[in-house]
Amino acid sequence: MAELTYRQAVARGIAQEMERDDMVVLLGEDIAAAGGVFKTTEGLLATFGPERVRDTPISEQAIIGAAMGAAMTGLRPVAELMFSDFFGVAWDMVANQIAKTRYMTDGQVALPLVIRTANGGGLRFGAQHSQSIENWAMAIPGLKVVAPSTPHDMVGLMAAAIRDPDPVIVCEHKALFADKADVADGEIVEELGRARVVREGSDATVVALAAMVPRALAAAEQLAAGGGPSLEVIDLRTLVPLDVSTVLQSVEKTTRLFTVEENPRLCGWGAEVVSIVAEEAIWSLDGPVVRITTPHVPLAANPVLEDAQMPSTERIVKTVQRTMDAAR
């Protein structure tokens, strides 16, 4: 057991897989000599050498395209897009090429690759370095999407993503990099497509992802301390594949559902979760389903404005309280 930051967990998960498989290689801007602008790949160049850990020019299309070409010819590349906003620069590679090639070739081409990216807001970086893009990726058939919320999950889900035979986008949340937790020694491999119930409760289900998980947990504790409703909190962990079963089971027990989403409102992952619950568990519900999201606006750089935009613990508490009270 060792205390690990979420940031260190990125490198540990990658190193674990590089140790066991020579075909795992890394590429991206500033990832080798500099150890990554977020220090998430620190030490990997020293351990695995420049053939396996490659600095690239600022060429996002070439980074992601090269990862694809390497994956289709036997390597298991892990490419970094420094900020998830840069998916905008490489979207042809991601959405048109990587996501569709297995299908278009009827399975001739396999693409076992990972795109890692620093995702999410809260660091006052402004609208082009703060976005939550997981729902962009989720909208394209052929991409798996992972967004860990803890150091343990970062190690285990990174390992699972690298071992997966399909393209996986791993969203590393910028606001979580400094979070610390004890992580077990030895190999850790989690399974893609498995949500985790991180707090059991009886009155309402709250589904969250990445940086919204600790906020949902804090809200649940505040409500409990004040004699409010008992919240069951689910960390989705993976958006594709989506663990619908865990959500449905919880909703059947609690009869209420909230989602906490960092992405802007329209077409957020919560909309899909809610639509599935509406189709398959409507008779289990005892009240309206409520999505707690960032409003449908770009994120602001100013701390007061950004904090007003992203779902806060306080907003989760108030929204849950108001909704539950109204139903009584």
Next chain:
Amino acid sequence: MSTDLTDAGTGAGVDRDLRLRMYRTMLECRMFEQRTHELFLAGLVRGTTHLGIGQEAVAAGFATAMRDGDWTFCTYRGHNHTLARGVPMTPVLLELVGKQGALMGGKGGSMHLTSVEHGVMGSYAIVGAHLPIAVGAAWSAQYRGTEQVAVCFFGDGTTNIGAFHEALNMAAVWKAPVVFVCENNQYMEYTPIRSVTAVERPAADRASAYGLEPLVVDGNDVESVHEMARLTIDRARRGDGPSLVEAVTYRQGGHSRADPGTYRPDEEVRAWLARDPIPAQRQRLLDAGVAEDDLAAIEAEVKAAVAEAERVAREAPDPEPSTATTQVWADGGAEWRS
């Protein structure tokens, strides 16, 4: 170390069998595409096609210089490059007509022909995308030490898109074993390339930006192309890095099946038709002493192969609708939820 390519394009060192193979390859491309076009007009081929009629020498010259295991990356105008690597006509035609037995199960169509077992790693329909992808494949060969080479074909229009720049730079920095081949057919879709490009030679004039030498070859002379292919592929295989070749050629038809190409001056079309690579190679073979009967036999065989592919295509059943949701994931399925 740089290679002296000044003697490229002389056709030196090409033996008789190889010359005949190049001729046959060009004919296979030409006859297949001509019949495909007719079947399109007759309604048998669906969607769209982008023909490479007139550009066969580039495909044949390079394919005959590649080894098994080398990789072809090409564009939506990719029938020639696919056939030239030895992919049989029948599954290709079945892909175009959308019947069972198709090369990619009918999921890709004309613009995405792929046959991994033949080293045809895909036909790419978003301009420029496959240049970085070819660099990645070349990196993989370099890392694994397999001495495989990636050959990446694209049109003149591609030289003006960002992925071209990113790929050329990265390939040069990494000394990746990749040969970039610009087929300058004079037109980016409907627009003359010279009217939208800052330099005279869209590829060769950019080579120096990547520390590469400008290489121009007559893309309608299959033996010159072959020689250039041999030299640049050898260079890549030796570990001496990428090359950028501009093969000057002409698209005898329009951009796609919807385009009759009427914007091209008659005089220009006539001049290029007179430089058709296939009759030129035929004459060269006759001049070299190949018997007329031997050439006629090749022509008859290729014609028969096209006819056989058409026969199979006309009789093949439609695909099973249930296959529309297979092969999204490596497990063969399309499931995204529990």
